[in-house]
Amino acid sequence: MLGVRLPLGVRSLLVASVALVAAAAPAPTAQAHAHDLALFLLEHRVGLERYSTEERGDTSVLTAHFEYLDRGTKVALDTTLTYSSKDFTPISFESHGKSYRYFSVDTSVPKAARTANTFTLDGMAPLSAQSVLVRYWLVHGKPPIMRLAPSGDSIRIREIPEGTELTYLHSHPARRFVIEGVIWGQEVLLLDAVDFEVIAAGTTAGVLNFEAATGDLSPERAATLATIVRGLTLDAATERPRVEPFRSSHFALTGARLVDGTGNSPVEHAVVLVNNGKIEAAGAAESVRIPKGVPSIDVSGKTILPGLWDMHAHVGQAEWGPVYLAAGVTTARDMGGEFEAVKTLRDSWRDGRLVGPRLLLAGLVDGPGPNAFGAVTASTPAEAQAVVRRYKNAGFQQMKIYSLLDRPTTKAVVDAAHSADMTVTGHIPDGLTLREAVEMGFDNVAHLLVRGAPGSDELRDTIAFLKAHGTVMDPTISWSELLGRSPETPVASFQPGIEHVASPLRRLIESANGGDVTPQQAQERLTRSLEIIKALHDAELPIVAGTDKGVPGVSVAREIELYVQAGFTPMDAIRAATAVPARVMGLDKDSGTIAAGLRADLIVVDGNPLTRISDIRNVTHVCANGRLYETAPLWASGGFKP
Numbered sequence: 001m002l003g004v005r006l007p008l009g010v011r012s013l014l015v016a017s018v019a020l021v022a023a024a025a026p027a028p029t030a031q032a033h034a035h036d037l038a039l040f041l042l043e044h045r046v047g048l049e050r051y052s053t054e055e056r057g058d059t060s061v062l063t064a065h066f067e068y069l070d071r072g073t074k075v076a077l078d079t080t081l082t083y084s085s086k087d088f089t090p091i092s093f094e095s096h097g098k099s100y101r102y103f104s105v106d107t108s109v110p111k112a113a114r115t116a117n118t119f120t121l122d123g124m125a126p127l128s129a130q131s132v133l134v135r136y137w138l139v140h141g142k143p144p145i146m147r148l149a150p151s152g153d154s155i156r157i158r159e160i161p162e163g164t165e166l167t168y169l170h171s172h173p174a175r176r177f178v179i180e181g182v183i184w185g186q187e188v189l190l191l192d193a194v195d196f197e198v199i200a201a202g203t204t205a206g207v208l209n210f211e212a213a214t215g216d217l218s219p220e221r222a223a224t225l226a227t228i229v230r231g232l233t234l235d236a237a238t239e240r241p242r243v244e245p246f247r248s249s250h251f252a253l254t255g256a257r258l259v260d261g262t263g264n265s266p267v268e269h270a271v272v273l274v275n276n277g278k279i280e281a282a283g284a285a286e287s288v289r290i291p292k293g294v295p296s297i298d299v300s301g302k303t304i305l306p307g308l309w310d311m312h313a314h315v316g317q318a319e320w321g322p323v324y325l326a327a328g329v330t331t332a333r334d335m336g337g338e339f340e341a342v343k344t345l346r347d348s349w350r351d352g353r354l355v356g357p358r359l360l361l362a363g364l365v366d367g368p369g370p371n372a373f374g375a376v377t378a379s380t381p382a383e384a385q386a387v388v389r390r391y392k393n394a395g396f397q398q399m400k401i402y403s404l405l406d407r408p409t410t411k412a413v414v415d416a417a418h419s420a421d422m423t424v425t426g427h428i429p430d431g432l433t434l435r436e437a438v439e440m441g442f443d444n445v446a447h448l449l450v451r452g453a454p455g456s457d458e459l460r461d462t463i464a465f466l467k468a469h470g471t472v473m474d475p476t477i478s479w480s481e482l483l484g485r486s487p488e489t490p491v492a493s494f495q496p497g498i499e500h501v502a503s504p505l506r507r508l509i510e511s512a513n514g515g516d517v518t519p520q521q522a523q524e525r526l527t528r529s530l531e532i533i534k535a536l537h538d539a540e541l542p543i544v545a546g547t548d549k550g551v552p553g554v555s556v557a558r559e560i561e562l563y564v565q566a567g568f569t570p571m572d573a574i575r576a577a578t579a580v581p582a583r584v585m586g587l588d589k590d591s592g593t594i595a596a597g598l599r600a601d602l603i604v605v606d607g608n609p610l611t612r613i614s615d616i617r618n619v620t621h622v623c624a625n626g627r628l629y630e631t632a633p634l635w636a637s638g639g640f641k642p
């Protein structure tokens, strides 16, 4: 089993807990009865889906109220699905509210068209409606492809027979379904084999990991089940065909312009020789001899650059892997996800069980309480030390501080991280100022949290202070642009990469905007932020490109474009997504530039980003750790459009 490796103790716990579900599973009746699903965001129990099904003769009515608290923000969705009691064909559908703090759902289908193999649904919530979808699929002979109304998206469902690796579920008649296309990527639904109520689900809210587990379980057992179902979603990813590299081991790229990321002038008609995961040689054609028998790939007219870095990632699903590579990202720093999920993805991408970039990890820790982000919290220095030790032992590079940590606990995280040879990044906790956090020892600061009007003394002082401390900033300005846009400004007008995105996610992203803001106001805010970023850059503070998820993969290109808009040279903007992050992460002797002996992480793009920065979007080939891929099959493998 690829996903979560369960200690035996956890397995026996599960046997006990699923037996409990079996005992509590209600017999199917004609009456309405309410069910609860506990909801988890990054494994933290945050809310409830309460649903009931009422059978009125030929027609059944599912009513669901889905509600959770995301870091203090209420997210709620009300849904009514009417369907045929006999064969689960939808009759009408209403779903209004939000499924994630930024993403709205507002769907009304008063009279569903009874088209073959079509089901009415919009998004992952409510999970109980997805159980009806599965029943529809089963009753209609398991069609290989189905359509969703009203979106028209195609979805695929498959059932995974319980394998020997799932012995911990054998005591319970559960059925496991993998659904692809309701969200971006795959979800796993564990349904009661008798009454088809949801036992557990692994899905995403926005793109953050989100789980549900039956409310019949104790909180501890529900949480364990949520972790297990996340492991099953990662297992499901290994069952899909994998994109194979176009070349690996020993090969040469010839004829392109080489921008090596050091800041040196480009070399025209260059050769880059890759051997066994490393760059063997790189430079002008006449200076690099291609050994006999080594295949050459002619990439004349294109530009070779170092692989890009996303310094503010939130991965959690396997589909990120090929999408990142297709966008040219060969290293991503995860800034907070589920402990087991990010470790499994890191290891699977590294070992080639799944296709994806190198993943560096920052361990998320927040203060306790219902508004916490994620399940890992600390409320005392002793707890802080234990959390840091756990992340360190799992090979995390950094700690990611979150908003609710109190002052002494924050200090304990910082000190424990530094003694463990880890660096510290994060949000500034609610009770601290930027200066206090930096004085406490924050090495990096996430998001653009620098205050002061461009040109003001306040800004100048802050910049001087940050410079004195060598603070690294990842401004995630592309994310601010996306969330702060005026509803009148289409996403595609500044982010053409949205065209790649799997349509269920595209709809969600396009539902987010800055609310009551005119295009001019949004532009003014963005310009002010860009002026601050430029001032930080002019003061030689390290700026690293990060997306905070954004539009998966392609937001890195937007971040780079915005740095050029701020006034960076194209070379400096590219270096903010290559050489600078490598240096910041202590990996500049390993990667971030193109030179003999370094890791073979590079991209080939059509055009010349030094003269037209948006050419950075035209990645035709990506070489990740010496494995060369064409990007079109990677996009498709991640469920995106090439």
Ligand SMILES: [Zn+2]
Pocket (backbone or CB within 6 Å): 312, 314, 335, 336, 548
């Ligand atoms: Zn983040």
